[in-house]
Amino acid sequence: xxxxxxxxxxxxxxxxxxxxxxxxxxxxxxxxxxxxxxxxxxxxxxxxxxxxxxxxxxxxxxxxxxxxxxxxxxxxxxxxxxxxxxxxxxxxxxxxxxxxxxxxxxxxxxxxxxxxxxxxxxxxxxxxxxxxxxxxxxxxxxxxxxxxxx
Amino acid sequence: xxxxxxxxxxxxxxxxxxxxxxxxxxxxxxxxxxxxxxxxxxxxxxxxxxxxxxxxxxxxxxxxxxxxxxxxxxxxxxxxxxxxxxxxxxxxxxxxxxxxxxxxxxxxxxxxxxxxxxxxxxxxxxxxxxxxxxxxxxxxxxxxxxxxxxxxxxxxxxxxxxxxxxxxxxxxxxxxxxxxxxxxxxxxxxxxxxxxxxxxxxxxxxxxxxxxxxxxxxxxxxxxxxxxxxxxxxxxxxxxxxxxxxxxxxxxxxxxxxxxxxxxxxxxxxxxxxxxxxxxxxxxxxxxxxxxxxxxxxxxxxxxxxxxxxxxxxxxxxxxxxxxxxxxxxxxxxxxxxxxxxxxxxxxxxxxxxxxxxxxxxxxxxxxxxxxxxxxxxxxxxxxxxxxxxxxxxxxxxxxxxxxxxxxxxxxxxxxxxxx
Numbered sequence: 254x255x256x257x258x259x260x261x262x263x264x265x266x267x268x269x270x271x272x273x274x275x276x277x278x279x280x281x282x283x284x285x286x287x288x289x290x291x292x293x294x295x296x297x298x299x300x301x302x303x304x305x306x307x308x309x310x311x312x313x314x315x316x317x318x319x320x321x322x323x324x325x326x327x328x329x330x331x332x333x334x335x336x337x338x339x340x341x342x343x344x345x346x347x348x349x350x351x352x353x354x355x356x357x358x359x360x361x362x363x364x365x366x367x368x369x370x371x372x373x374x375x376x377x378x379x380x381x382x383x384x385x386x387x388x389x390x391x392x393x394x395x396x397x398x399x400x401x402x403x
Numbered sequence: 404x405x406x407x408x409x410x411x412x413x414x415x416x417x418x419x420x421x422x423x424x425x426x427x428x429x430x431x432x433x434x435x436x437x438x439x440x441x442x443x444x445x446x447x448x449x450x451x452x453x454x455x456x457x458x459x460x461x462x463x464x465x466x467x468x469x470x471x472x473x474x475x476x477x478x479x480x481x482x483x484x485x486x487x488x489x490x491x492x493x494x495x496x497x498x499x500x501x502x503x504x505x506x507x508x509x510x511x512x513x514x515x516x517x518x519x520x521x522x523x524x525x526x527x528x529x530x531x532x533x534x535x536x537x538x539x540x541x542x543x544x545x546x547x548x549x550x551x552x553x554x555x556x557x558x559x560x561x562x563x564x565x566x567x568x569x570x571x572x573x574x575x576x577x578x579x580x581x582x583x584x585x586x587x588x589x590x591x592x593x594x595x596x597x598x599x600x601x602x603x604x605x606x607x608x609x610x611x612x613x614x615x616x617x618x619x620x621x622x623x624x625x626x627x628x629x630x631x632x633x634x635x636x637x638x639x640x641x642x643x644x645x646x647x648x649x650x651x652x653x654x655x656x657x658x659x660x661x662x663x664x665x666x667x668x669x670x671x672x673x674x675x676x677x678x679x680x681x682x683x684x685x686x687x688x689x690x691x692x693x694x695x696x697x698x699x700x701x702x703x704x705x706x707x708x709x710x711x712x713x714x715x716x717x718x719x720x721x722x723x724x725x726x727x728x729x730x731x732x733x734x735x736x737x738x739x740x741x742x743x744x745x746x747x748x749x750x751x752x753x754x755x756x757x758x759x760x761x762x763x764x765x766x767x768x769x770x771x772x773x774x775x776x777x778x779x780x781x782x783x784x785x786x787x788x789x790x791x792x793x794x795x796x797x798x799x800x801x802x803x804x805x806x807x808x809x810x811x812x813x814x815x816x817x818x819x820x821x822x823x
Contacts, residue, residue, distance in 0.1 A: 295792070
């Protein structure tokens with residue numbers, strides 16, 4: 254009961270209903286597709302870099318509330334970050350989603366993204382929440398292959 | 404649908420199947436999940452197992468375990484006779500003419516791959532065509548695509564209409580001199596559609612083309628008689644028909660199997676091996692390389708015995724009632740749309756909810772103890788056909804009840820509340 258409430262918090266439902274930065278970037282200098290073969294969730298992430306920082310980041314695609322909200326929250330969190338800052342955040346988010354660190358340190362470091370911490374109680378949904386993150390990492394690294402959660 | 408009748412007696416099931424007694428045969432059904440009684444509606448993925456199947460597996464490893472077709476010792480002879488006895492049960496189960504037409508495999512997927520790689524590579528060449536339908540499981544698509552790449556053949560697809568029924572006129576249109584094999588499902592796993600397989604076989608045979616049927620979703624619901632259907636190959640899995648995982652059957656007409664080369668090489672499939680030449684074993688052993696899933700085969704035999712003890716008219720009536728009751732009940736839910744509305748359907752309901760993804764539905768139902776499948780059901784082309792990324796699927800077995808459907812409906816209302 255309460256685990257379910259932790260998963261589907263107001264903020265998550267809101268980001269699902271009205272995802273932020275849910276658009277293409279016409280002159281994106283990096284773009285990557287992510288795909289979860291398990292469920293068919295699909296996401297495209299667009300990046301616009303300037304002076305080594307993420308100037309703009311957006312996404313499109315289809316997926317469940319968790320994957321959409323996670324992607325939406327991610328775009329908000331990544332703006333203005335350098336590649337290495339983004340990678341650091343990805344590591345912390347990943348640890349939080351998989352429940353590796355339950356001591357609360359990560360929640361400090363991930364800021365607003367802590368709202369996603371309820372996901373770790375639902376192992377089947379971790380991939381939903383991490384898809385956009387894997388995808389943005391492959392976009393940052395300029396990988397040609399589509400990112401997958403497998 | 405018999406709407407009026409059903410609503411008059413919502414609590415009583417018109418069928419005579421004693422469901423409560425049947426449920427006692429399936430120990431897992433008594434467990435709880437997340438503190439709630441389990442409502443198991445994921446039978447399309449795998450069914451639960453009755454006690455006699457569990458006992459057969461346990462007895463095998465406790466008292467009978469030995470390798471088959473080799474030893475002269477007591478246990479080896481015992482295991483061999485139990486395993487071959489199971490083959491006889493499966494012959495009767497699908498009414499094959501001959502015992503050697505029953506080949507034990509890992510499951511439906513391996514059965515289809517066997518036909519693709521053995522029959523397909525021998526008898527199909529560049530420019531030849533294989534016909535499948537738009538409602539196939541990936542396991543009845545990908546093996547043929549692999550074969551097409553290997554021999555230069557081409558895959559043709561019979562479209563389905565908006566109800567999820569196969570368009571037979573399109574099948575007639577696709578059929579031509581280059582058609583060398585037809586491989587379609589008997590019952591669709593994603594939509595529940597029962598395909599008119601006898602008609603498909605009749606049309607294909609009129610052109611001299613063999614037909615493989617994917618029976619994975621059919622055998623748990625319908626009596627299957629391969630002689631009556633007149634198909635050339637029939638593939639099914641043990642675990643979806645209340646047997647163990649890792650074992651299934653390929654039925655093949657002996658005349659075809661005899662002409663086919665072995666699928667895998669190894670022990671048991673040979674009669675004589677020298678470094679110069681190897682002679683292959685006779686049917687069915689030619690296609691059974693290596694130590695098989697002996698316990699699984701024996702357990703599947705126990706499942707067949709269990710099913711034979713049920714009255715299948717009662718089972719059919721009960722499953723029809725569940726499907727009608729569930730269809731009516733969930734259709735009333737706001738924003739819910741059923742995907743797959745064929746006139747002939749097995750106990751499968753796939754649906755989408757406006758603005759709520761199937762995964763979210765699945766997670767919330769799970770918290771209520773209701774197990775369903777959420778996703779593309781290994782049938783992505785079906786999802787593409789209906790323009791949905793995924794569906795939620797409730798698939799029934801004869802041990803399910805109307806009361807469980809009521810719990811599903813209640814849980815769906817909770818989904819709407821969360822996403823209100």
